[in-house]
Amino acid sequence: MSLTPISGRFLLSNQNELRHKITTATLREHKLRHEPITCLTAYDYSAARLVDEAGIEMILVGDSLAQAVLGYENTLSVTVDEMLHHVKAVRRGVKSGLLIADMPYGSYQIDPQAALANATRFVKEGGAEVVKIEGGEKRADLIRRIIDAEIPVAGHIGLTPQSVNVMGGYKVQGKNLSGIEQLMRDAVALDRAGVACLFLEGIPREVAAMITAEVATPTIGIGAGPECDGQVLVFHDILNLTFAPPAKFVRRYADAAELIAHAVQAFRADVKSHQYPADEESYHLPRETKAGLDTVLARKHAMRR
Ligand code: KIV
Numbered sequence: 515m516s517l518t519p520i521s522g523r524f525l526l527s528n529q530n531e532l533r534h535k536i537t538t539a540t541l542r543e544h545k546l547r548h549e550p551i552t553c554l555t556a557y558d559y560s561a562a563r564l565v566d567e568a569g570i571e572m573i574l575v576g577d578s579l580a581q582a583v584l585g586y587e588n589t590l591s592v593t594v595d596e597m598l599h600h601v602k603a604v605r606r607g608v609k610s611g612l613l614i615a616d617m618p619y620g621s622y623q624i625d626p627q628a629a630l631a632n633a634t635r636f637v638k639e640g641g642a643e644v645v646k647i648e649g650g651e652k653r654a655d656l657i658r659r660i661i662d663a664e665i666p667v668a669g670h671i672g673l674t675p676q677s678v679n680v681m682g683g684y685k686v687q688g689k690n691l692s693g694i695e696q697l698m699r700d701a702v703a704l705d706r707a708g709v710a711c712l713f714l715e716g717i718p719r720e721v722a723a724m725i726t727a728e729v730a731t732p733t734i735g736i737g738a739g740p741e742c743d744g745q746v747l748v749f750h751d752i753l754n755l756t757f758a759p760p761a762k763f764v765r766r767y768a769d770a771a772e773l774i775a776h777a778v779q780a781f782r783a784d785v786k787s788h789q790y791p792a793d794e795e796s797y798h799l800p801r802e803t804k805a806g807l808d809t810v811l812a813r814k815h816a817m818r819r
């Protein structure tokens with residue numbers, strides 16, 4: 515049997531740059547070297563290619579696709595099958611980055627055996643390399659079981675959107691001493707359980723800094739300040755494709771909504787004014803066929819007279 519090294523090199527098409535395959539080990543190396551880790555969500559093939567080829571280390575098929583792509587009100591409705599459909603598309607676009615799939619609400623809370631079966635589907639059918647689970651110390655045993663089945667797990671604590679009804683809205687967590695204590699217990703429990711990384715969402719900068727210093731696993735922040743080992747944002751947020759005012763932590767890097775609306779309106783105007791398609795944008799008959807056709811049409815025309 516021959517072995518293919520997992521850290522093989524890839525030639526990226528748009529930058530002519532050689533890059534290594536990112537693994538869970540790479541994330542730990544980044545933490546030890548204090549080298550910031552980048553993560554973006556992607557939900558389809560084209561976004562996955564753009565994000566991967568830009569050199570983003572982690573690509574998350576987040577359950578935020580429920581709102582960003584499927585138009586649901588929150589993340590609670592999205593199913594394993596819907597998530598898998600998108601994970602497969604992203605898999606086809608990612609070569610170098612580490613592919614993480616979010617386990618949706620209901621896929622791991624009810625029964626550990628079902629959770630294991632669902633996590634396995636994300637790896638086997640979707641091609642994910644890591645699965646992400648929301649929740650702190652109460653998830654530690656389940657996370658151990660999934661890791662025992664050879665599936666790396668990313669933890670996610672703080673403002674966990676799947677708990678929106680329990681939290682009473684999307685609220686920053688860990689703002690008082692008991693909240694901070696709970697977050698520290700959560701972080702340490704998941705670190706001990708062996709998570710590949712820990713997403714920290716919607717928590718004060720000071721608390722995220724304490725967690726990051728305390729745990730061995732890399733922390734990836736979203737609305738958790740600059741001391742985290744890495745940062746994640748939602749693809750649609752950074753491009754203004756969300757149809758809603760951005761959260762405080764979102765930085766918009768481009769206005770794709772304006773770009774797309776402009777292009778769509780221009781297409782409509784061109785069709786309505788007979789400007790599109792032009793002759794150069796049309797297919798033409800070969801010269802001999804055209805000559806033959808003209809002869810046939812001329813004969814028909816003459817016979818009708
Ligand atoms: O679903 C998602 O996009 C996420 C990130 C916000 C961390 O979980």
